[in-house]
Amino acid sequence: MYLFWDNSNIHYSGLNEVFPKKEPGKQRELYRTYFKNLFELARRGRTVEGAYAAGSVPPPSDDLWAYLESLGIDMTLLDKTADGKEQDSVDMSLQTNMFRVAFDNDPGTMVLLTGDGSGSTLGKGFLADLKRIHNHGWNIEVYAWESTCNRYLKEFAEQNGIFVPLEKYYYSITFLKGERIARPL
Numbered sequence: 001m002y003l004f005w006d007n008s009n010i011h012y013s014g015l016n017e018v019f020p021k022k023e024p025g026k027q028r029e030l031y032r033t034y035f036k037n038l039f040e041l042a043r044r045g046r047t048v049e050g051a052y053a054a055g056s057v058p059p060p061s062d063d064l065w066a067y068l069e070s071l072g073i074d075m076t077l078l079d080k081t082a083d084g085k086e087q088d089s090v091d092m093s094l095q096t097n098m099f100r101v102a103f104d105n106d107p108g109t110m111v112l113l114t115g116d117g118s119g120s121t122l123g124k125g126f127l128a129d130l131k132r133i134h135n136h137g138w139n140i141e142v143y144a145w146e147s148t149c150n151r152y153l154k155e156f157a158e159q160n161g162i163f164v165p166l167e168k169y170y171y172s173i174t175f176l177k178g179e180r181i182a183r184p185l
């Protein structure tokens with residue numbers, strides 16, 4: 001099993017869309033993704049042959065990336081644009097790794113943590129690439145916040161593999177700093 005993790009999509013979709021509904025009135029600065037449980041949810045007890053994550057360069061005091069690396073995840077960190085936005089190259093770095101894995105290995109299972117399906121009408125993006133990879137014999141699993149997941153990405157995963165809505169695991173894959181710990185999976 002190979003895992004690909006679009007960190008910004010998972011974290012900010014949870015923070016901006018799911019958190020306010022699940023924990024109204026709580027300060028958004030307290031919201032955290034509990035990466036260990038999210039990783040274990042996607043792993044489901046299977047051997048991880050490779051794990052890849054991409055995101056923006058964190059502040060110097062952020063120990064998140066070191067923690068993810070300690071889980072055995074190959075990290076790609078990219079600078080944000082001048083206006084503080086994440087670059088498209090974050091997604092492209094994951095897609096490049098997906099293709100390398102798909103073509104350098106016998107088909108197996110590819111797990112994608114995202115929700116981003118943009119660009120598929122142009123033959124680009126995660127959805128278009130998952131279709132290509134699936135056509136080469138790979139099993140596909142998508143883990144995403146259902147409320148923000150691209151509907152075509154979700155439909156593709158449901159029809160050709162597995163779609164796992166993260167809302168079902170909200171209290172196990174998130175915590176509130178100093179207020180609520182993550183529940184066991």
